[in-house]
Amino acid sequence: MKKILLQALIFLLTASVGFAEDKNNFISFTENKGQVKDQNWQPRPDVIFSGNSGNMIYHMRTDGISYQQYRIDTWKEEQGIKGLEGEIVPEQTTIYRTDVYWEGINNNYKIEKEIALAGYNNYYNVPEGTAPALFVKAYKEVWLKNLYNGIDLHYYGSGTTLKYDFVVAPQSDYQQIKIRIAGAKLNIKEDGSLQMITPLGIIEEGKPMAYQGDMQVEAYWELDDNILTIKLGKYNKAEKLYIDPPVREWGTYYGGDDVEFGQACATDALGNIFAAGITASTMSIATAGAHQTVKGTGSNRDAYLIKFNTNGVRQWGTYYGG
Numbered sequence: 001m002k003k004i005l006l007q008a009l010i011f012l013l014t015a016s017v018g019f020a021e022d023k024n025n026f027i028s029f030t031e032n033k034g035q036v037k038d039q040n041w042q043p044r045p046d047v048i049f050s051g052n053s054g055n056m057i058y059h060m061r062t063d064g065i066s067y068q069q070y071r072i073d074t075w076k077e078e079q080g081i082k083g084l085e086g087e088i089v090p091e092q093t094t095i096y097r098t099d100v101y102w103e104g105i106n107n108n109y110k111i112e113k114e115i116a117l118a119g120y121n122n123y124y125n126v127p128e129g130t131a132p133a134l135f136v137k138a139y140k141e142v143w144l145k146n147l148y149n150g151i152d153l154h155y156y157g158s159g160t161t162l163k164y165d166f167v168v169a170p171q172s173d174y175q176q177i178k179i180r181i182a183g184a185k186l187n188i189k190e191d192g193s194l195q196m197i198t199p200l201g202i203i204e205e206g207k208p209m210a211y212q213g214d215m216q217v218e219a220y221w222e223l224d225d226n227i228l229t230i231k232l233g234k235y236n237k238a239e240k241l242y243i244d245p246p247v248r249e250w251g252t253y254y255g256g257d258d259v260e261f262g263q264a265c266a267t268d269a270l271g272n273i274f275a276a277g278i279t280a281s282t283m284s285i286a287t288a289g290a291h292q293t294v295k296g297t298g299s300n301r302d303a304y305l306i307k308f309n310t311n312g313v314r315q316w317g318t319y320y321g322g
Helices: none
Strands: 002-005 029-031 047-053 056-061 064-078 087-103 110-116 120-123 133-136 138-148 151-158 161-168 178-182 185-188 194-198 201-205 209-212 215-217 219-224 227-232 241-244 260-267 273-279 302-308 314-320
Touching (some): 087 194
Parallel strands (some): 002 120
Antiparallel strands (some): 047 056, 064 087, 087 178, 151 161, 194 201, 302 314
């Protein structure tokens, strides 16, 4: 597959958008070989990868990552050529960028690209006298190895959502991680999640989660002015540590006309979610054709089991009991 891109959209940080993404349009990271430019049409060699997630473009820089949101304010009809029917195109667009900086990082960290997508892009929309960017590849995952001493940063996608983890080697100090955010008002909510509030919406990251093997380590954000750090509870410094600031993809209430207790949750290999618990409700629990569509009469409570797909759409629900 070979794509030739002749025009660019000019943003505060600008890339030609025509990524060689997979058929599911999942998150990917397109390498910068000279095609990324600023609003003055000047190259941005500090940008190493770019991609998009919904109405947000992200540019991974050598010292951080930029989230660029956009909104189409007005549309106009563009006249067709030689009698061809015209089309509706954006007339005015509002763009806003939030910059994240990794403070105190090593200058010699190593970049590793994983799982190349099929094909490549060629970019000819470059300033006069500049060579085109040819054979530009996109990847599913990016590792920044030893970004801090003994700490790697892993960027990847979960469906169409951008995610990242810090991987802390044994005996390494996780408190090296300091994140400065410019261009957004920061707020830590009561549930521990972080909000980056911008004129074009809120970029939200969940309360950080930390793991060692199957054991979860207490973790939470701390904010001092615009510097964000992560604080952990007790953990084994002799073992590898994973710090994962989750991004909520969807959420839902589930229940009926009485009381429910959610008690278990699991996923399968495709990412479908199964939840189970106890219910006293007689409605809004089971779906038509399920294993047991009505609550049993032997007691005032039954078990329930439900399945959601990766988009949060219920596939089926059933009572279980007697």
